[in-house]
Amino acid sequence: MIKIVILDDEKHCTDILQTLIERMRRNYQISGVFNDPFEALEFIENNEIDLLFLDIQMPKLNGFKLLDKISPIEFDVIFTTAYDQYAIRAFEYSAFHYLLKPITEKALVQVMLSWEQRIRKVNAEQWSLLKKVVEEENTTIPGKIALPTGTGYEIMKIEEIVRCQSENNYTSFVFKDGSKALVCRTLKEVERILPTKSFFRVHQSHLISARHVKTINRQGGGTIYMLDGVEIPISRQKKNYIDNLLNSMLKFD
Amino acid sequence: MKNLIFVILLLFCPIFLFGQIHLSRDMTLKELTQESGVRLLYTDKNKTFEEVKKIDFKSSYSSKDRATYEKVIWLKFSLMNTDNYNETYYIYSEMAYFSYYQKIEDKWRENNGGYLTPLKDRTERRTADFIPIQIKPYEETTIYVRIQEGRLSLSNQKTGIGTKAFFYETAYKQEEYNRPAAIFSLIYFAGLSMVFIFIGMMYVFNRETVYFYYMFYLFFQLLYSLIAYPEHPLEFINIARYYPEMSILLTETVQFIFIGFYVFFIYKLLDISKISVLGKIVRIFAWLCFLYAIGVFIFYLNDIDLRAKSLTFVISRIVVMPINLALIIWILFKVKHKLINYFVIAHLFFFVGALIAVYIAFTGLKTNPESIFYFENSADMVFQAGLLGEVICFSFALSLRVRLIQKERRDTVRAYIEQLKENEKIQQEMNEELDKKVNEKTEELLQVYLDIEKQRKLELQREFDQKLKEMETMALRSQMNPHFLFNSMNAIKHLIMKESLEDAMHYLDNFSILLRSVLQNSKYDAITVEEELEVLKLYLSMEKIRLGDEYSFEIKVEKNEELSMYAIPSLLLQPIVENAIWHGLIPSAKEKKELIISFEIQDTLVISIRDNGIGRSKSSEKESEDFEIHQSLGLKILRDRLALFNHFQETKIKMDIIDLEENNAPSGTLVTFTYKIAQK
Numbered sequence: 001m002i003k004i005v006i007l008d009d010e011k012h013c014t015d016i017l018q019t020l021i022e023r024m025r026r027n028y029q030i031s032g033v034f035n036d037p038f039e040a041l042e043f044i045e046n047n048e049i050d051l052l053f054l055d056i057q058m059p060k061l062n063g064f065k066l067l068d069k070i071s072p073i074e075f076d077v078i079f080t081t082a083y084d085q086y087a088i089r090a091f092e093y094s095a096f097h098y099l100l101k102p103i104t105e106k107a108l109v110q111v112m113l114s115w116e117q118r119i120r121k122v123n124a125e126q127w128s129l130l131k132k133v134v135e136e137e138n139t140t141i142p143g144k145i146a147l148p149t150g151t152g153y154e155i156m157k158i159e160e161i162v163r164c165q166s167e168n169n170y171t172s173f174v175f176k177d178g179s180k181a182l183v184c185r186t187l188k189e190v191e192r193i194l195p196t197k198s199f200f201r202v203h204q205s206h207l208i209s210a211r212h213v214k215t216i217n218r219q220g221g222g223t224i225y226m227l228d229g230v231e232i233p234i235s236r237q238k239k240n241y242i243d244n245l246l247n248s249m250l251k252f253d
Numbered sequence: 254m255k256n257l258i259f260v261i262l263l264l265f266c267p268i269f270l271f272g273q274i275h276l277s278r279d280m281t282l283k284e285l286t287q288e289s290g291v292r293l294l295y296t297d298k299n300k301t302f303e304e305v306k307k308i309d310f311k312s313s314y315s316s317k318d319r320a321t322y323e324k325v326i327w328l329k330f331s332l333m334n335t336d337n338y339n340e341t342y343y344i345y346s347e348m349a350y351f352s353y354y355q356k357i358e359d360k361w362r363e364n365n366g367g368y369l370t371p372l373k374d375r376t377e378r379r380t381a382d383f384i385p386i387q388i389k390p391y392e393e394t395t396i397y398v399r400i401q402e403g404r405l406s407l408s409n410q411k412t413g414i415g416t417k418a419f420f421y422e423t424a425y426k427q428e429e430y431n432r433p434a435a436i437f438s439l440i441y442f443a444g445l446s447m448v449f450i451f452i453g454m455m456y457v458f459n460r461e462t463v464y465f466y467y468m469f470y471l472f473f474q475l476l477y478s479l480i481a482y483p484e485h486p487l488e489f490i491n492i493a494r495y496y497p498e499m500s501i502l503l504t505e506t507v508q509f510i511f512i513g514f515y516v517f518f519i520y521k522l523l524d525i526s527k528i529s530v531l532g533k534i535v536r537i538f539a540w541l542c543f544l545y546a547i548g549v550f551i552f553y554l555n556d557i558d559l560r561a562k563s564l565t566f567v568i569s570r571i572v573v574m575p576i577n578l579a580l581i582i583w584i585l586f587k588v589k590h591k592l593i594n595y596f597v598i599a600h601l602f603f604f605v606g607a608l609i610a611v612y613i614a615f616t617g618l619k620t621n622p623e624s625i626f627y628f629e630n631s632a633d634m635v636f637q638a639g640l641l642g643e644v645i646c647f648s649f650a651l652s653l654r655v656r657l658i659q660k661e662r663r664d665t666v667r668a669y670i671e672q673l674k675e676n677e678k679i680q681q682e683m684n685e686e687l688d689k690k691v692n693e694k695t696e697e698l699l700q701v702y703l704d705i706e707k708q709r710k711l712e713l714q715r716e717f718d719q720k721l722k723e724m725e726t727m728a729l730r731s732q733m734n735p736h737f738l739f740n741s742m743n744a745i746k747h748l749i750m751k752e753s754l755e756d757a758m759h760y761l762d763n764f765s766i767l768l769r770s771v772l773q774n775s776k777y778d779a780i781t782v783e784e785e786l787e788v789l790k791l792y793l794s795m796e797k798i799r800l801g802d803e804y805s806f807e808i809k810v811e812k813n814e815e816l817s818m819y820a821i822p823s824l825l826l827q828p829i830v831e832n833a834i835w836h837g838l839i840p841s842a843k844e845k846k847e848l849i850i851s852f853e854i855q856d857t858l859v860i861s862i863r864d865n866g867i868g869r870s871k872s873s874e875k876e877s878e879d880f881e882i883h884q885s886l887g888l889k890i891l892r893d894r895l896a897l898f899n900h901f902q903e904t905k906i907k908m909d910i911i912d913l914e915e916n917n918a919p920s921g922t923l924v925t926f927t928y929k930i931a932q933k
Binding site: 106166 | 758761762765766769772773781783814815817818819904928
């Protein structure tokens with residue numbers, strides 16, 4: 001059984017989530033439902049749990065501060081939030097699961113299925129990455145990103161990413177050292193997370209890092225040769241991006 | 254002195270024979286007036302020797318007999334060499350002209366002497382007073398002697414025969430007597446020549462009349478020195494001796510010419526021309542000197558005697574000297590010239606020389622062996638020494654004048670250069686001023702331009718910002734169409750009331766997702782068509798729940814993936830679709846109400862929204878006026894947003910609204926968005 005704890009300062013939120021989880025009829029056991037973060041904290045410290053649904057905006061103690069008080073974090077967390085662009089972006093970077101309120105059944109099912117694929121605990125590195133992004137409030141682009149792969153998470157330096165290629169609902173990453181990773185995210189999602197100034201969607205299936213472009217061939221439809229030797233076509237609509245790309249490339253040297 | 258020698262000779266004469274003059278080495282000089290055998294004949298000066306030979310000499314020669322220029326004396330006597338030597342004797346005379354004739358091998362030979370005989374005609378060139386004569390031992394020979402006075406001379410008429418020893422003694426004494434004059438005249442001549450050459454050069458190079466005058470002054474001085482000096486050991490100084498008569502004639506002329514040039518020279522040197530009256534008088538004086546010089550020359554060419562000569566000499570000097578002095582004093586008082594001191598010193602030299610010369614001439618120092626002036630032409634020499642001093646002084650004056658002129662020129666040049674510099678400075682200052690002004694003006698203009706530009710930019714920016722803000726708010730307002738919001742609320746309420754809770758939840762989920770999307774997308778200028786399509790799908794699914802089965806909404810997407818490559822202003826399509834449903838389809842009476850939204854990609858993306866509703870014209874008939882305004886406002890906002898998008902984004906979208914017709918009746922509306930192919 002998977003032991004689940006739900007924490008939200010508003011009761012109707014915990015109610016909905018509890019109802020929806022129960023309606024899934026999986027081997028989930030809701031160990032505790034809390035509207036008070038301190039009560040929840042006490043419970044978490046004294047009981048073994050697997051998964052915590054954690055609201056961020058709480059008047060007494062917000063979700064991040066609460067997590068800060070727990071060390072080590074021997075469970076996994078799915079954040080819930082109504083509307084917080086910064087937090088969402090931070091989750092994306094650190095590859096935390098999250099749910100947007102109002103929580104739809106569809107979204108919950110998707111998250112749970114995704115989570116079940118690789119049940120694990122909060123990784124210390126992942127957690128510190130999240131905190132870093134949240135603390136800096138997205139003023140600076142973080143140097144690292146957590147990528148959910150089939151087996152777990154890979155935390156990579158963003159500048160190491162050479163290119164991303166769409167593989168149906170997954171995206172394959174190619175890194176500077178030649179290694180590859182298949183990430184459980186669509187290219188569209190990846191594009192949204194990575195900094196737009198250095199990553200360019202030159203083609204519907206390709207997102208490339210300007211830092212690692214070897215040559216650009218303007219002839220024909222236009223082609224880009226990447227560091228790993230792969231030839232990437234430029235979409236006709238994005239031909240104009242070549243100049244932006246060039247400008248961006250020049251900034252790195 | 255010569256008389257003294259003569260007396261001594263007379264006393265010691267051992268042989269005294271009558272009718273024949275006996276010559277021997279023991280004697281010194283035998284004066285002819287003292288000899289008994291000397292016959293005399295007066296003729297006029299044109300009688301030749303051939304004529305005279307035939308005439309009988311009747312009278313004897315005594316010391317009372319005097320030859321003149323017109324009336325010459327012929328003497329005839331025989332000579333006997335009593336020595337056993339082939340000895341040379343000398344006919345001696347101090348006359349202007351004298352000659353003797355001797356028969357050698359049956360031919361009469363003529364030998365000439367005398368100080369007015371041209372040098373080339375003289376037998377003995379070294380001295381004018383002696384003519385050598387050769388007589389063989391114990392031989393007797395007849396001699397004719399002709400003596401003549403010079404036209405303007407007054408000579409000692411002593412004539413005799415002397416031995417070689419006498420000749421040498423006399424010659425030596427003469428030379429000794431002449432020596433100071435010879436040395437001095439050489440110095441004088443050399444010095445003057447040098448100055449002459451120098452001044453000549455100055456004239457050639459400078460072409461200044463002051464040099465011209467001075468040059469000629471010097472030239473005539475030189476000429477005068479040549480004429481004035483009677484005999485010189487150096488041959489080239491004796492040029493005048495070749496033309497002795499002419500020399501005498503020119504003496505006066507040359508002096509006055511150089512005086513004339515001298516006056517002109519002073520006139521120029523001291524710039525006397527500046528003082529009109531004095532200048533005029535000085536000029537006249539100079540011309541008078543020239544006139545007198547020429548007149549005197551012509552006068553002398555005609556026969557003139559010694560008295561006339563003396564008279565002219567005295568008169569000219571009596572007239573000229575005071576005038577000269579007066580002029581000098583006048584000049585001293587009137588002329589204020591830097592060189593006036595030199596002029597004074599030069600004249601002092603001249604006057605001192607002249608005074609001493611006069612003193613010598615009048616006191617007879619020249620003939621006193623004790624005196625330092627006991628030498629040939631001493632008065633003349635002293636006078637010339639004064640002249641030399643004067644010349645040297647004037648040379649200094651001239652060189653100083655050159656310096657003065659140069660200085661003046663230099664000063665002028667310097668002043669000119671100063672002026673030029675000043676001008677340049679002024680010019681430069683003016684240029685700088687001008688440059689500065691131009692720069693200032695340019696800067697000002699530039700500033701004004703910049704300001705205008707800035708202002709314009711600012712205004713444009715403000716305008717744009719305002720427009721943008723307007724657009725944003727309007728767009729937001731149109732997106733958050735209150736009709737849609739409240740209708741949705743109403744729909745949820747309706748579903749709950751119907752107790753179809755699943756539908757209500759589903760509807761609510763979609764509604765929240767839609768709202769989130771709208772909120773999120775409204776932050777971006779552009780989103781991908783893919784994202785817009787998601788919103789559209791949500792919206793349509795919600796409307797579908799509300800409107801029921803008679804409505805058919807179809808979305809045709811050929812290449813879903815490629816839609817992510819196209820940008821679009823967020824919520825561009827939703828209002829069109831909403832409009833098509835609520836104002837096209839709902840009022841329509843058709844059984845099957847269709848809405849087809851297609852995303853076609855061939856060369857480029859074309860989005861078309863087609864409904865089979867009542868069409869725009871009918872729709873506006875049905876609707877209230879308020880709504881029409883709202884609708885057209887909505888459309889205007891749409892167009893503006895599109896224009897803004899086209900302005901800022903690289904992709905360009907063209908919107909067309911086509912009213913569809915079927916059998917001449919409106920059969921719906923077609924709205925297309927066509928992407929222009931990116932060109933760059």
